[in-house]
Each structure stands twice: as structure tokens, then as C-alpha cells.
Amino acid sequence: MPVVVCGPSGVGKGTLLTRLTAAHPSRFGFCVSHTTRSPRPGETDGAHMEAAIERGEFLEYARVHSNLYGTSFAAVRTVASRGKTCLLDIDVQEVRLRMSRAKHEISYTERPGFFDDVVVNDDLERAYSAFESIMLSHADQPRP
């Protein structure tokens, strides 16, 4: 089962996720995301992405200006086939938009049942410790 981690820009999602995958490399894997802009190193060519979205092959996508960003079911399956829980860091909106939305996004933490768990990353050691135990509770069982 993939786990989605989301939060406003700069709250430390990448920091926590990178640390988690380094500490538990056999249990968690990042999901490769797709984009229609020119691929950067490590990214896949997204030339046929629009058609793939039409065919329902993406579990999430976002359009930022004229570029598409998203995660395919195949990419999640690739991580899962290695026996790992797939991590999705799906916040891809651009900085200004993200900042204006940050307050609104944080307000969702007050809605009962909207998020399963909330981690406030004010102190990295405390936040990582809380994050790690939450993520391990959501992770798939390790393969024997």
C-alpha cells in the first residue's frame, strides 16, 4: 500500500523521507514521478503522459503552467514488486502558489479524520522519531 506524505513547501517532507529510506532501505522506496517538462537526471521522459492519464494510468497528477507532473500506477507497482512500501511526496505546486496555500493546507489538520496522522516538524529529532513510528505502522509487512 503506498503512503502519501503531503504538506506545504519547505516543512521538511523531503528531509524526513530521505532519512526514513536511508534508515529502512529494504522497507521504503520513493516512487518515480513523471513530468512533461524536459527530463532532469533520474526522471523519465513524459512525452506520452497526457494520453496515459486519459487511459487512467496515473493515480495522481497536477498541471503547473503547461507542464504535467504525476505518479503512474506502474511506478508504484515497481516499488511494491521489490517488497517495499512506496512513498509519494506529491506536493508539486510552484512556490508562490504553495505559500499562499500553506495556511489553508494546515487548516486541514484540524478536520477530524481528514489525515490519519499529523507530524509537526518543529524539532527534527522529535519529528523524525514520531514520523518513523507512524510510517512503520503503515508499512507493509517485511518479506520473510
Ligand SMILES: Nc1ncnc2c1ncn2[C@@H]1O[C@H](COP(=O)(O)OP(=O)(O)OP(=O)(O)O)[C@@H](O)[C@H]1O
Ligand atoms: N525541523 C527542522 N528545523 C529546521 N530546518 C529544517 C527542519 N526540517 C527540515 N529543515 C530544513 O528545511 C529545508 C526544507 O526542507 P525540505 O526540503 O525537506 O522540505 P520539503 O517539505 O520537502 O520542501 P519542498 O516541498 O519544497 O520540496 C531544508 O533546508 C531542511 O534542511
